[in-house]
Amino acid sequence: MHKNVTFKGWLLPALLLVPQLAVTFVFFLWPAGQALWQSMLVEDPFGLSTQFVWFENFQALFHSPEYLHSLKVTVVFSLGVAALGLGVALLLAAMADHVLRGRFVYQTFLIWPYAVAPAIAGVLWLFMFSPAVGVVAWLLGKVGIAWNHQIWGNQAMLLVVIAAAWKQVSYNFLFFLAGMQAIPRSLVEAAAIDGAGPGKRFWTIVFPLLSPTTFFLLVVNVVYAFFETFGIIDAVTRGGPAQATNILVYKVYADGFVGLNLGSSAAQSVVLMGIVVLLTAVQFRLVERRVQYG
């Protein structure tokens, strides 16, 4: 944390810090404070009168079936995205770790989706599953499954999970592969000499040694599903049908910007900030541990 050799003076470092701190105050801390303050106010829709109500907005929130439903939807969505994204990436990374030839080529093709914006990823998968023209919807129709995510909530959820996980596979793949390559060859080779096959080696040596990476990625994936999938939801389902994919981040936007329910939207923002702080704290604990053992 400390440099033994430093320069003197306080004016120069202060000047160097000003731009970053100014942006942080004006666009991060001040708005966050505003959200906190607003979350304790009730305002009529025309903004004519405001009343300070302490935690009433929060109380109302946690008694609202709609909000609790949204919370449930968010949990299902994040678990789906994390399970699918991590599972596929782990399989692909294990295979890429095994092959000697072509690893870089496979990697090149697998990291593309990371660069695609969530909203664009949503449009790509919307087109694949479009009930009218989509290739996948058409194939499903051939085997007797009627696909229409505009009507059935479960199908809509499946579609946004696929789109979100597709984007995240690249990231998970790179971290799993890096994790696997950091495992000492001698361990795996010793097990091979003792007669353990690839499957056994994976589950008894590679997977346990990979667990710090896996936990870290689990948190990253949940954070991603909670906060960075706004574009996917907005492009594919807009929270529908019948609230089936209305995740928390989307609800804040819909209630605040479209519904103009400012107090409730601010209270929702505050709850989300709480979740972010919690998840980030967990993430840093994990990073610390990873550094220690790695």
Add this chain to the structure above:
Amino acid sequence: MVENRPLYTLMAHLVLILGVVLVMLPIYVVFMASTQAPADVLRAPVPMLPGAHVLDNYGAVLGRGLERASSGPVGPMMLNSLVMALGIAVGKIAISILSAYAIVYFRFPLRMTAFWIIFMTLMLPVEVRILPTYRVAAQLGILNSYTGLILPLIASATATFLFRQFFLTIPDELAEAARVDGAGPVRFFKDIVLPLSRTNIAALFVILFIYGWNQYLWPLLITTDPSMNTIVMAIQRMSVAAENEPEWHHITAVAILALLPPVVVVVAMQRLFVRGLIETEK
């Protein structure tokens, strides 16, 4: 490896090829759709081979836009996206490297306080504080401007943290030598620290360019003037209009145009990208 299992290796390749096919499938299908005549995209399944309308479709969206979705031409939107992505990437790197330098190479009161304040920004994504941030931007009068698109997003805890970690690995002897030779902090930064940080800056640039190009919610909120739209935010409006009267041959072309620049950056600078990604999470 000490053993040779040709069957397992074959299976590994097959799984990887299947994975690559699944990952690439949506991009392939959408690209094929963007080369077809309007009528061919209207019935399932969409042709799996390239059509003859590449120039028609891409020319139309770039120059004229989608008529039924009443959106403007996509060319200027791409320019807006480019300005925004470059502005965010350069801005974040510039203010982060300066603040990291101040935190690592100086002793001054409230140094750790400054570090923690910057660190807190990491915890507050735009998505959770959209309304108040929008209000601040409106009060400052930066709606519908490049300043509004770029400035609120350029504080970066991640980049500051990365530069800090890197500066801590620079040997003290360098600073010592510079001081003995009479170089002040500004000179040391310009002649030693900046050149040493080149690889880190490049790796970070790749990640931040993608971050900037792919912004969605923020431009959606603060640009009401169509001439300030970015391509990523505009596509949602097009696909909404498409539900009623599908214009898929054009929407797919816009999607390809929107994903091409960041994808090219990632593929062309793969090594830097992988390095940047894994470094920023440490």
